[in-house]
Every structure is written in C-alpha cells, then in structure tokens.
Amino acid sequence: MKLRVTGINHQTAPVKIREKAAVSPEKLPVALANLQNYVPHGIILSTCNRTEIYTVESDAADVKKAGLSFLHEKVGIHEDNLNNYIYQFKEKKVVEHLFRVVSGLESMVLGEYEILGQARFALEKAENCGMANLPLRQLFNCAIGTGRKVRSETGISRNALSVSSVAVDFAADILGDLSNCKMLIIGTGQAGKLVARIAEERGMRDITIASRTQERASQLAGILQGRPVSLEHLHDELQRADIIITCAGAPHWLLGKTAMQNVMQHRHKTPLVIIDIALPRNVEPEVAEIAGIHLYNIDDLNRISDKNRQQREFEILHAENIIRREIEEFSTWWQQFQVRPVVSALMSRAEQIRLNQFNRTLKKLPQLTDEQVESLDAMTRSIVNKILKDPVQYLKTNESSDQIKAVKEIFKLEADSRP
Numbered sequence: 334m335k336l337r338v339t340g341i342n343h344q345t346a347p348v349k350i351r352e353k354a355a356v357s358p359e360k361l362p363v364a365l366a367n368l369q370n371y372v373p374h375g376i377i378l379s380t381c382n383r384t385e386i387y388t389v390e391s392d393a394a395d396v397k398k399a400g401l402s403f404l405h406e407k408v409g410i411h412e413d414n415l416n417n418y419i420y421q422f423k424e425k426k427v428v429e430h431l432f433r434v435v436s437g438l439e440s441m442v443l444g445e446y447e448i449l450g451q452a453r454f455a456l457e458k459a460e461n462c463g464m465a466n467l468p469l470r471q472l473f474n475c476a477i478g479t480g481r482k483v484r485s486e487t488g489i490s491r492n493a494l495s496v497s498s499v500a501v502d503f504a505a506d507i508l509g510d511l512s513n514c515k516m517l518i519i520g521t522g523q524a525g526k527l528v529a530r531i532a533e534e535r536g537m538r539d540i541t542i543a544s545r546t547q548e549r550a551s552q553l554a555g556i557l558q559g560r561p562v563s564l565e566h567l568h569d570e571l572q573r574a575d576i577i578i579t580c581a582g583a584p585h586w587l588l589g590k591t592a593m594q595n596v597m598q599h600r601h602k603t604p605l606v607i608i609d610i611a612l613p614r615n616v617e618p619e620v621a622e623i624a625g626i627h628l629y630n631i632d633d634l635n636r637i638s639d640k641n642r643q644q645r646e647f648e649i650l651h652a653e654n655i656i657r658r659e660i661e662e663f664s665t666w667w668q669q670f671q672v673r674p675v676v677s678a679l680m681s682r683a684e685q686i687r688l689n690q691f692n693r694t695l696k697k698l699p700q701l702t703d704e705q706v707e708s709l710d711a712m713t714r715s716i717v718n719k720i721l722k723d724p725v726q727y728l729k730t731n732e733s734s735d736q737i738k739a740v741k742e743i744f745k746l747e748a749d750s751r752p
C-alpha cells in the first residue's frame with residue numbers, strides 16, 4: 334500500500350491556473366464524489382495556496398493516476414501542459430510534504446493558522462463521504478497534531494500573519510496611512526472577517542461590508558461599526574471606495590470590466606486600488622486595463638510574505654526538527670499497519686496447524702488429566718510463539734512489499750492478507 338499526493342500550489346502555478354483547480358468548501362462533497370470515480374479513498378485539500386489530492390494505492394487497485402486525472406478534468410488543460418504545474422510525491426515524501434503544509438512551512442504566508450482548520454475540514458468532508466480510510470485518517474490526524482505542535486513549540490506563528498492581514502498591509506504599502514481611506518470588503522467568510530478585523534486594527538474607520546447574505550454583512554458591519562451593503566447594491570460603494578478587498582468564495586467574477594468601466598466614469602479620475610485575494614478570483618483580470626484602477630491578486634502579495642519568511646528563518650529550522658521527529662513516529666505506525674494483516678495471517682495459520690496437530694496427538698494419547706492437557710496446550714503455544722517471534726519482528730522492521738510477498742509465499746498465506 335502506497336501513499337501518494339498530486340497537487341498544484343502557489344509555487345508551481347500562477348493564480349490563473351490554480352483557480353481552475355480550486356474546490357470551494359461548498360463544492361467539496363461533489364468534488365469528492367467525482368474523485369471516487371477514480372479511486373475508492375482520497376482526501377482533497379483545497380485552499381487559496383493549493384489543491385492537493387491525497388490517495389492510497391493498494392496492490393489491488395492501480396490508482397496511480399487518480400489525482401492527476403482528477404486535476405486534469407478540473408483544470409481542463411492537456412495533461413502534458415498540466416505536468417508543468419503539478420507535483421507528485423510518493424510514500425514517505427507524502428508524509429513530509431503534508432506535515433510541512435499543515436505546519437504552515439509551505440504556505441505563502443509562513444506559519445499562517447488557517448491551514449490547520451482547512452486540513453481538519455478536508456479530513457472531515459472526506460470522512461463524511463466515506464472517502465477517508467484508516468491510513469488517510471491517521472496521516473491527516475498526525476499532520477494536524479504536528480501542525481499544532483510546531484505552532485506551540487516554535488515562534489513560527491508568533492504574531493502570525495495571514496493572507497488577509499498581508500492584503501491589508503499591502504494596501505498600506507500602496508496608499509500609506511489607511512486611517513482616512515474608505516475600504517470596501519466583499520465577502521464575509523473567514524477571510525473577509527479577518528480582513529475587516531485587521532483593517533480596524535490598522536486604524537481604518539470607514540469600512541463597508543458587502544456579502545451575498547445581507548444578514549452576514551450586517552453582523553460583521555455591526556461589530557466594526559461599518560456599513561453593510563448587499564451585492565446587488567454595490568454600485569454606489571464602488572464609486573466611494575479608495576480600496577476594495579475581494580474575498581468571496583464565488584465561482585465567477587463579481588466585478589467585471591464593463592461594470593467597473595461604468596464605475597470609473599463616475600469617480601472623476603479618483604484612483605481605485607483593488608486587491609483580489611479570492612481563488613477563483615472575484616475580479617475579471619481585464620479590469621486592470623481600466624485607467625485609474627490598480628488591480629492586484631493573491632500572487633502579488635509575495636513581496637510582503639517573503640519579508641515575513643526572512644524574519645522567521647530560524648524558526649523554520651526549529652519546526653523542521655519537530656517535523657522530522659513526528660515523521661519517524663508516523664513511519665513506525667505505518668510500518669506496523671502495513672504488516673498487520675500478514676502478521677495476523679501468519680499467526681492464524683500457525684495456530685491452525687498447532688491446533689490440528691495438538692488434537693490429533695491428544696486422540697492418540699491415553700486419557701490425560703485437565704492439568705496435563707493444559708500444560709501440553711501451553712507448551713505447543715509457546716513453541717509456535719518462539720518460532721514466529723523472529724519472522725514477526727523481521728516483518729515489523731522491514732515492511733517492503735517484496736519482503737511481505739516473500740513471507741506470504743513461504744508460509745502459503747492468503748493472497749489478500751494486506752491492510
């Protein structure tokens with residue numbers, strides 16, 4: 334049985350490719366059902382930084398290409414071209430990769446907390462759809478445990494940034510003092526709430542919140558003493574704002590070129606900064622062509638996130654030491670999990686032989702007392718256990734498929750004694 338991950342992330346693909354692979358939280362159950370067409374068990378981890386497919390392959394099902402086929406269908410570009418953007422890891426590399434991802438080491442914003450919740454969410458959805466089997470569950474639970482440990486035992490997440498906070502800081506880099514700027518936030522999910530909180534912390538007093546669900550906009554605006562607005566009545570707000578941060582989980586553009594051209598005609602050349610951190614993007618890329626609009630997307634935030642990474646370089650080493658230890662622990666579990674079926678098949682075969690021989694011998698012997706039968710039983714058990722001790726220990730420390738196969742052949746074990 335082999336672990337495999339196939340993925341696309343912010344280091345391998347630009348936003349215009351990544352957004353095609355992205356699976357929104359709402360669509361995850363449908364995407365998992367789709368993945369099940371390729372493989373019986375799998376977990377999809379999709380965030381603004383990455384979409385990754387974790388699978389396990391057994392000898393019975395050849396699912397090497399499941400993740401690739403899923404991404405290929407989702408992104409809709411030829412497999413040869415897709416290969417330029419994706420990565421695949423197998424076995425121990427998968428464990429290392431996921432432990433680093435959930436620890437925030439592979440995030441665009443180093444040490445961000447959001448990935449912990451996103452990994453939990455991915456596991457929970459896969460479990461609900463019956464797609465998370467024992468090895469995948471164990472892999473994700475250990476990764477989440479490692480992510481927590483890294484954050485509590487290192488300074489990687491001290492004063493942690495997030496994509497949302499980086500977006501606000503990016504705006505401050507462009508506009509200078511934000512306190513007199515008017516901000517419009519589109520989206521009131523996790524990302525939108527964080528943008529709003531950070532904007533308030535940075536001294537912004539004029540914040541408008543827009544959301545598909547009016548009630549959510551009102552709730553968040555209430556906390557900030559901002560103004561709520563529905564998506565249908567955005568036009569006036571688009572004219573007023575100095576800066577717009579878009580972070581709605583919509584699968585389509587919320588701000589298109591024609592609408593924004595119209596807005597700009599009413600702004601009398603007042604410039605407008607738009608930072609679109611949504612994935613898929615909320616703003617049509619051609620909006621950047623409109624005079625007076627400065628449009629940025631999530632990939633443009635690298636400048637600030639790189640600085641954050643440099644400041645935490647030392648903590649990365651510390652985190653990597655913890656990850657190494659945790660990988661060892663997982664590997665021990667994995668080894669035992671791999672050999673468990675063959676060990677149990679070996680033990681039951683030996684027990685079957687012992688019992689047959691034991692009963693045959695009993696029939697040939699004169700009537701024994703219960704005590705004599707018990708001591709004969711204990712003696713034969715002990716012989717079998719002593720003979721099997723070394724092969725079992727060998728299996729537990731050498732779990733390669735060749736060795737498992739050899740033991741199965743030597744002892745004529747059931748063909749399907751695999752995990």
Ligand SMILES: NC(=O)c1ccc[n+]([C@@H]2O[C@H](COP(=O)([O-])OP(=O)(O)OC[C@H]3O[C@@H](n4cnc5c(N)ncnc54)[C@H](OP(=O)(O)O)[C@@H]3O)[C@@H](O)[C@H]2O)c1
Binds near residue numbers: 358380495521544546
């Ligand atoms: N979470 C993060 O750390 C993070 C960081 C960077 C970027 N992002 C990006 O930000 C976006 C939102 O992420 P999130 O974590 O905040 O998600 P979330 O907590 O699930 O919230 C999703 C938000 O998007 C809105 N929405 C969903 N479908 C919509 C549609 N068809 N039209 C208009 N609005 C819609 C929801 O409105 P309702 O309230 O009406 O459902 C809600 O406000 C995603 O594109 C994500 O990739 C997230």
